[in-house]
Amino acid sequence: MSEESVKKESQPAKAPERVYGVGHKLIGKDYPTPDLYAKVTGLAKYAEDYHADGMLFCKLLLSPLPHARVKHIDTRAALAMPGVKAILMADELPPPADSLTDNGTVIKANLKSERALTMEPLYQGEPILAVAAVDELTAAEAIEQIRIDFEPLPFVIDPLETLRPGGPNPRLEGNIWVQAPAPSAAPGAPPPNPPPPTIGELKWTKEDFANAKEGQLPMGKVPGEWSYGDLDPGFKNAALVLDETFVTPDTSHQTLETRTAMAYWQNGKVHVFTGTQSTAQTVPAIARWLNIDPSNVVLISEYTGGGFGSKITGGVTLVIPALLSKKVNAPVMMRISREEETFIGRARPSLMGRMKVGFSKEGRVIALDMFVISNNGPYDANGDVPSSGRIVSLLYQCEAMRWRGATILTNTPPRSAQSSPGGMQGIAIMEPIIAKAARKLGLDQVAIRRINCPEGKAPVGPVMKSDGKRPHATSAFLKEALDRGAEQFKWNERVARTPKRSGTKVRGVGVSLSCYVGGSIGFDGLLVITPEGRVRFQSGIGNLGTEAVMDVHRAGAEVLGVPWEKCDITWGDTAKNFPYTCVSGGSQTTHAMTRAAYATAMDAKKKLQEIAAKSLGGKPENYEVANERVFRKGGGAGMTLGQAAAKAIQLGGVYDGHEPSADLNKLTKASMAALAGQGLIAAAKDNYPRDGQTYSYVASFAEVEVDVETGKYYIVDFLAYADVGSVIHPRALGGQVLGRSVLGMGHTLGQKWVYDPHYGAMLSTRFYQNKPPTILDVPVNMQWAALDIPDPETPVGARGVGEPPVGGGCASILNALSDALGDEIFRRAPVNADTILTSLEAGRPMQHPLMAHI
């Protein structure tokens, strides 16, 4: 099929026009973001676009082996080359720093965590040293002059291999992290933090492996376990019990901007230029990595070319140019190549999952026994394994459930959170089972999801020790999203359509539930009303492509009744004074920072009313704020915002930032002190109550067409219907809902790692080998919509959206494929022509689910 014919085939009807933000002026409306022009014209400066006088370049020497000890390094020839200025090695890194929490307790540094350079590489591609030179070519040629002697050490790529009796360990000490509990608190003192985890060894028995049938995940002992309800009666009374193994792929984040960083030192402060998902919160991370005080860190990050969880606070390797810069007293640029990014750029861990699920004859999940292990790479444990259990328990409201899991270390590149960490894998493992159950029980695929999906204050996860109850969600309107989505997608018509096969083509439809966490609380906002009558929002959010850095402040402008044209946003440079801001990870920003923006605007409003009362008489409550003025209710005396700001400067104290509110974070207070006197300064902590944990939800629908003679398939149509609370910025929301759906689809469509297990070497280091999805792999006219029902537990009503669509993007395609081809085709993702053709030929699944990386 040519590219042109792909396009022609996927032209569904245009979506109905939706009007969002009814009753609002700014919330729910599209607008051109202040960074738009720079982005589309190329004026936007990413880390690589910065230059400084006398700037040097550095390149990295990466380990060729998956696990080794560096015995000897000879750098003499490299250092003798003209233009080579310095070499940085692991022993020159500052010792890992402890960190201090906001309540004053110390988190001890984990000395076994990842650092920027190492003398004991734990994966192929781990940086060992860096060379600074006058240009990159010189640095590269110098690296080729360095002689390193390695002592190879045992290594393991596959988590099951290290679990075998006598299997190799990825680290000298073992293959799992062991977390000791926190010591008990002294009377009156805050509870201390647990000590850093240590590395232990986990091996399963021969019997554990022998007990698993062909294609089944063996289930040995694992450190993680929780449960609620009673599984036995559920399985006993079930009309159908399925026991399925499914494996999800390791997938690199593959942000278009690699983790390039430039740094220099000036007056004792380090200035770092890099891409990061979070601006304000990257400062303490850099300070910790460099073991310096956060007040000596300036971060410039105006634009970030994608993160997806791989750059929540930048990347630890940014210390390399910072330390080299100190060493040679010149700015140093470290441009990370695609080859380097493949190794150090983070990835989602593969999950191997086995689920035993009991269904009632109506399709209700009455018992679920879930077992998962992850391929974590060699460093800090990721939360994917526990998170997969929580998300599955919420999304399918299992009546009784046990979750067990282990995070297994291997000699593969370090993982980090990737959009919907654990949620995406849990959904990808569970959804094909739901689809199979519906077929076996003769139920409609939407109907079976409707009776299982969460509603309202739905319970999630296990009983908490603190209060003896299961936690619950703030709200869930997923049933409405499923119903409206099914209607818009014309689900019933598509299901009823015959024939399913015509010529060599078979069509299949799939639906998936999807959800992930969608918000945190307790952060600060900060704004300045200037004597010129403008409102300046100080935004400490990262500009990572979601537009939350701008969007959340629309909620503040709406409260103040200020036209958007009179608003300015300061972002991207921590020297410009930002408030205590959430990290942009876990889809928390829109929720957390609209709350902070709302609180801050309310603080500004209160101060305006007080200033008006002081200036014009009467009580503050006699005044209202609208139309860029504060004036007596019902008409009469008033003043412009500019006049009120001038008055605030005169009044000083709480009005112009000299007296911050006591509950503000110290970072916010420091920023206020720097801005004090510039106008009316408002700052507030989000103290709004919240009953429950915040999640967002998506119902995803897909249709595929498979050619049974070639195994090639196309996604013909796709719709994602989102329950994300109030819509703040429709165009950005649509970009997130569909963009993250595509991220999920990549896991079905072909994204993967290929590893040679004998050598422990990655073979899929280039895009054409690891196959992230392209724009032509998804339907031209994908659709999205949002319910726009406010979440009742947050003043603006908005929840986060980045991650919730991902699982549905992956699983709706898997389900559409099994609808087209049956349940005997695939047992792992991705699913490609090789899997489909060999299984169709044999009439049974031909690929071993547990043999990955091919």
Next chain:
Amino acid sequence: MAVIRDVMPAFELLQPSSIVDAQKLLQQQGRDAWVLAGGMDSFDWLKDRIKKPKVVVDLSGIAELKGIRATSDGIEIGAMTTLTEVVQHPVIKEKFKVLAESAELVASPQIRNQGTLGGNVSQDARCWYYRAGWPCYRADGNICYADTPEGRNREHAILHAERCVAVNPSDTAPALIALDAKFVIRTSKGERVIDAEDYFVGPDIDITSLHVLKPGELLTAIRIPSAWAGAQFYFEKVRDRNVWDFPLLNVASAMVVSNGTIERIRIAVNGAAARPLRLKAVEDAVRGKAANAATGTMAGKLAVEGAVPLQFNAYKIPLMRNLVKRAIGGVEEATWTS
């Protein structure tokens, strides 16, 4: 010594403006010279510092290597003609559509704008071990890493493997074989013209090159005779992604059918072996037979006789069987109403 990738090494860049000069430079530099066409294959090798030629001879300034010309018997396409020009050329679209179709499925629009027809047929193997610089047979070593008990070989050969199991990744090569194209090669002794299928070699002939060019030789043009103009063509490429992907397999055929009977046929597949395979046995078997599904089915089975799968590429056998079947018997198209 340590290894670093993704940094272009320094080299001397020579930019001749005529075929004569280019051939002379290549002759002078011998094995030290690297021929640069569109660069889509070369830059990978150079940036990875696996190939470090002293001299790069850039052909982009040679006007006589570019463009599509009518000849007394068909057309001649300069080796430096871009794939996009091939796709869009009215004569190719009208008379030799199989070539336009194959060229349109190469990589991505950006790569087709830069990549050339000569480069596409002369590109190197994409075996992930070989391309990552592993010292395999193809790189003058003494092992094939893909053909080991744990080797990863999903995209490798099912036919004619000989120590090395890499495949030829070109999409246009089988189309040119189906069209009975002639490759024009400039050597120190003058011009040599060879059949398309003779341009390509397997590891039994030369394990370090996919084509016959020797140092000092230059592919200057590809001639397409009019013998197959307007024939019944078929091209299909199966790949994982819908754009920017090499073929898992592709097939190209040209048939002259008269009263439902196959009078003449040429058919080739690529992605199955280290060279694009002209399926002569299939051609002989179907000549004189009805151009229908039954003949296609018979041809498909014949085509994969002797195929030997590796651990992860058994799917290529039914895939090749079905592609050959479709090339001859046609595709049973879907008749969806929605």
